[in-house]
Amino acid sequence: MQSLSSPFALTPTTTVGELAASRPSSTRVFSRRGIDFCCGGGKTLEEACRRRGLDPQEVLREIQQELERGAGEPVAWTERSQAELIQHIVAHYHEPLREELRRLHGMALKVLRVHGEKDPERLSQLADTFVLLKDELEPHMEKEERILFPWILSGRPVPQGGPIERMMFEHEQAGQLLVRLRELTGNYEVPPGACNTWRALWNGLEALERELHEHIHLENNILFPRASGRA
Known part of the structure; x- marks a missing residue:
């Protein structure tokens, strides 16, 4: 215990x-x-x-x-190597996230197109906010995989004020967009009479928020502090 x-x-x-x-x-x-x-x-x-x-x-x-x-205790990533953690982040979060962003984008546009007259302002703002999140996350992951992660794996010290700080700033921006999506969906409470696509969109966005919180936590609180010598 x-x-x-x-x-x-x-x-x-x-x-x-x-x-x-x-x-x-x-x-x-x-x-x-x-x-x-x-x-x-x-x-x-x-x-x-x-x-x-x-x-x-x-x-x-x-x-x-x-x-x-005790049952199902998550992996203690503080006890794993940087290489193992990066491999996990890319395989478990980056790769599925790219597909999920495309899927949810399509659903957000469909719900707006089919049901926009029921709640035009909210559904339009939700679609716009999701596009901002998608446009933030896709190049962010690319920069991590092409620049920051190879740098960390090389064993070279990552300078203060460099790519880690930039990635953390972008994490903060993504976090603000997630807060806005939660506001726009009323804490992901599915509206009465919502169709299956609308319901799936709300459920998918809530799952996306949960996965992104775990994803960003691993980077902000474990991977980056070790790479910059703060842990």
Whole structure:
């Protein structure tokens, strides 16, 4: 059984990123509670809970319960090499994401075309916001795979103020677009009478948000700090 006292004591002043990196199952709690553990990983748990109106001690208890449950504990990527982590990011996140962005884009356009008269302003804004996200993520992944990841794998130090900072800035931009999509969908509450495509779009966008949070967390809180000598 894992304990909150090992390998270091976790308290409300522990950052969300440290919790997510050292106790991967904590991300399940963060997802349930709406706590940003990727772009917001630098905030303490206390700060993150205050923003959500949550009790940090209660959240820590939930994390302990996830640890004690034990089954299906996610891989502790802090214990794996940079090469293994990069391979996982590309195979598990980048490659499926490219296909999913195309699929969801097509559905967003279809829902706007077929049902736009029911909620024209919201559906139009949603389609536009999704295009911004897609146009942000596709070249972002390309730059990581062609420039940053090979640089990290070469073992050369990544300079401060260089590509890592740029990638983290782009992560923040993507995070803001995800927040906007959640607002536009009413927290992904499927509207009454929605067709199958509309329902699938809402469900797909919510799953996309969850996957991107995990994806960005691995880079912001584990891969990048090690590459820049901050971990």
